[in-house]
Amino acid sequence: MRDRLTLLGLLRDVRPGLLALLVAAELVDALVPAALAVSTGLLVATGGHDVLPAVLLLGGVLLTGQVVGGLRQPLHEFVASRIDGAHRARLSALAATGRTLPILERQDVQRLVKTATAEPTTWVERTPGDGAIVTLEVAMRYVGLLASAAVLAAWSPWLVPAVLVPALISRRLNLLEWRRHFRVWLAGIDDHRRQGYWQELAFKPAEGRESRVFGFGDRLVDRHLRHVRAHLDPVWADDRRMWRDSWTRFVLAVVPLGVVYFWVGYGTASGHGSIALFAAVVTAAWSVFQVIAGAFDAVVFEAARPVLAAIRELERLLAGDAAARAEAGAAPEIRFDQVGFAYPGSDRRVLDGLDLVIRPGERVALVGLNGAGKSTLTKLLAGLYEPDSGTVTLDPPSRVSVVFQDFVKYRLSLADNITFGSAVPPDRAAMEAAARDAGLGEVLRRLPRGYDTPLARARTGGDDLSGGQWQLVALARALYAARTGARVLVLDEPTAHLDVRTEADLFGRLAGITEGVSVLLISHRLATVRRADRIVLLDGGRITEQGTHDELMALGGEYARMYTIQAERFTRGFDDRLEEGELA
Missing domain, CATH: 3.40.50.300 (P-loop containing nucleotide triphosphate hydrolases)
Structure with missing residues (x-):
């Protein structure tokens, strides 16, 4: 629950208008099954007379479901990119606040940084943005579940637990299955990475040339397949187990629905309800399983949790190491x-x-x-x-302001290279004074865009500097820091x-x-x-x-x-x- 609340809290990184659109899309998608049940019942209730309003309502529900379904995926990607961008910015700020290098140089901290950066390469790796969206999606799904349950209760309150309890049990079993499968796949991640390395060797130009000249291509293939089998044999075995166990979930869906359908149908035939209500109840009962029984969202959630754990550990390690700026x-x-x-x-x-x-x-x-x-x-x-x-x-x-021997050459503008000397908002006058103090006058005169010139030929309108000129830039950066508070x-x-x-x-x-x-x-x-x-x-x-x-x-x-x-x-x-x- 702590991780779910943390992921939901990340939605604050999305602009209010965009967040409102996302919530509305998820809510509409969750309510479509219940609306479909009601509109189907209303259509049946017309008895073939004056059906146009009921047909338009049903068509509108179906069309809304299709439109929202088509919009959700690009909306998810856009929102996730906003959340992930803000997350990585906070991670960068966290890493920059620690004064001492040994913590960042530790291998365990480097692994935490790699995990927290959240750049997925496999299906068992997800970003915080993915986790936030799927958590919101599950929350809205329960709202849709309540709407479908209300339709069931219109026939009889006992139908709600009769359908809901098996659906929740089915979801729980699905969650356990997918979490287990997730962990089985993740246990072989080292073999997965090694097989990727051996596969790359077969296709890289230099390595491919040597494998043909020296004749060790068969060894590359053998090593590749060895790691593939080491990783995927347990995964395939778990796939077969999941297939064998699927009958349990099948029974959990078929038996309760069969009983409900029979009982409601029998009651309708006996005069205890209308055909319209029967159609609505049957549709709503099925939608309960559609809405709640699926559990692949658990994989996305589980895959996003290591990122949260890594960030918490980095905060513990680095926040205590941060130095206050004087x-x-x-x-x-x-x-x-x-x-x-x-x-x-x-x-x-x-x-x-x-x-x-x-x-x-x-x-x-x-x-x-x-x-x-x-x-x-x-x-x-x-x-x-x-x-x-x-x-x-x-x-x-x-x-403290420092010009190191191995100073950094930022492939950014000259202005950025100088003003990176201080965390305060850029001060144009201080920047120009620092450049003058460092003796950058001649360099500035030949740069095509002056301070705005990117110091890299690969950049549009960019230029490069000699070693001595770069050293003057590094000196200007330190002098800028001195002009903006460093003592x-x-x-x-x-x-x-x-x-x-x-x-x-x-x-x-x-x-x-x-x-x-x-x-x-x-x-x-x-x-x-x-x-x-x-x-x-x-x-x-x-x-x-x-x-x-x-x-x-x-x-x-x-x-x-x-x-x-x-x-x-x-x-x-x-x-x-x-x-x-x-x-x-």
């Missing part, structure tokens, strides 16, 4: 206290007892060799992962694909751009980080050196050695620009 305010103090971290499934401690404080509004540069844990530290700061030990705190809590800006190799001159020009402007924002900068070019308020060196999962550039050079430690080596490379003509994919 309003814009003062830049926070960021503290890493004895932070330790290892990625799930790995024994290597990327961070081990790390201590670091970033003061409000301070620009701190983080340097270290590849694999030192710099990007991991940024993910902990952004809240995408939680430390295994120690704590990461932002006081006051603040939104922490993390730049993880934000200019790795840019030349030294472009990078120097960009960082020359960052000081004014990031006023009132705490900044953590990671760059492989040490000539860039020397402008930071403080430079910290990460080595072995801990901070081993920190200070201004001049202080660290005077110290003569690892940072000074790294800087000297890089300066010599630059003198020889290397600008240390990374090519596309090097940071992946």
